[in-house]
Amino acid sequence: MELPKFLLGDNTDFPNAIFIVHTDYPRFIINLENDEVEWLEEFSPEDEKELASEMSGLIEEATNFYDREISRYEDE
Secondary structure: OOOOOEEEEOOOOOOOOOEEEEOOOOOEEEEOOOOEEEEOOOOOHHHHHHHHHHHHHHHHHHHHHHHHHHHHHHHO
16 A cells, blocks of 8 residues: 555544654654654664754655645635
8 A cells, every 4th residue: 555655633632733644764743733753763873863854854844744735625
């Protein structure tokens, strides 16, 4: 099965949270309510250094995905 790069999710146990799931490496879930990130990968110390430089770009991509999805709902 081919998955999209990002998935939008919510959960009634977290009524104010909006979750974006990044399905490519490095896989993570970001809660847009508070920008908390949960990594679904384990990283070596060397990987963590490289990841730190990529993180802002990944968060920006996730936020842009969310904005695009919401605009599509509003256009309907």
